């Protein structure tokens with residue numbers, strides 16, 4: 054595929070009679086001319102809706118706004134748009150307004166685990182930092198649909214400063230995940246400022262950026278952006294490809310520039326009904342990603358956000374997909390399948406079962422082909438008692454600066470240095486009865 058297809062030239066000319074390749078390749082031109090109305094969409098694609106459909110669609114985008122970059126629009130297959138994965142991710146569906154009782158505005162409770170606006174501190178050593186609430190394209194399956202187009206909520210410089218201050222005064226944060234919105238919709242100089250501030254914090258070891266621009270706005274990856282990013286290594290980037298159709302010449306070029314800058318690339322897909330809920334599509338996608346130096350990182354079960362019910366698949370579909378990948382293709386092409394726990398418990402990995410049974414002597418396993426095998430446990434393994442004081446241990450770990458974090462969760466139950474024997478929900482009725490009888 055050429056970098057400026059005939060279809061793209063036509064779209065560019067309809068937007069501006071003087072269409073030039075240099076406009077098309079300019080990311081700001083793409084953002085400025087993002088398609089935000091149904092009429093514009095019809096005009097540029099030639100797809101026509103009935104009056105009734107148009108009314109219902111208008112109601113939908115009044116609630117959940119529309120924005121499609123001309124580039125992403127140009128990938129839509131006009132002749133079969135109802136089945137097109139690009140169309141489904143980009144264009145409104147009237148089913149978005151059927152909000153089921155299981156759905157929530159903020160299913161991951163990101164706004165609850167938030168010490169300062171824009172920061173979600175959910176895990177011990179890392180934070181999610183929302184630094185932008187603009188996106189080039191509004192994905193119809195966005196988990197933060199509640200915030201899309203919310204112009205009252207654009208993080209100001211002083212709000213970002215509050216986030217930076219929180220990170221500065223919280224030494225256990227060693228990994229900062231910049232997201233939004235899309236951080237790459239910010240200007241190079243603004244990003245440079247945020248990255249410089251973060252890099253000046255000694256305990257911040259890794260900075261990660263979540264961006265969908267390589268998919269929906271590949272021209273955003275410019276030489277100048279690359280030179281900004283390179284100053285602040287180690288930078289990791291996660292992007293968001295859901296379908297093979299999105300891996301165009303332009304997006305591959307963007308990935309090459311990022312990978313050549315020494316940035317490890319990961320991909321987070323969302324399992325979406327009618328888009329990629331197919332083991333063959335997913336296998337092709339992960340293999341093509343790896344070919345482009347992108348490591349499939351997560352495959353998400355679709356969240357319980359409002360307006361996403363038509364995108365949700367059963368968990369069984371995800372397990373079936375993972376079953377078709379593990380063993381069948383390169384290990385590093387297999388993403389971790391996760392459900393982000395409703396209510397804010399974080400990401401929970403889901404796997405097919407490979408461990409069939411065990412006793413103190415042997416473990417019984419099955420492989421991807423269905424072969425059942427046994428693994429003999431060692432007979433002379435000596436466990437070390439661990440009091441979390443590495444000085445007394447013969448394993449040569451001498452983390453002088455390694456701060457001692459208390460074990461939590463299941464790790465706590467497994468540890469030698471903590472005598473907790475069970476984890477009990479705080480509102481457990483049986484325990485509450487005990488407390489009463491002690492009164």
Ligand SMILES: *Cc1c(COP(=O)(O)O)cnc(C)c1O
Pocket residue numbers: 173174175176179180181230400
């Ligand atoms: C996903 C996520 C992270 C990062 O999790 P990893 O498993 O390290 O990729 C951090 N904070 C929040 C709130 C998240 O949702």
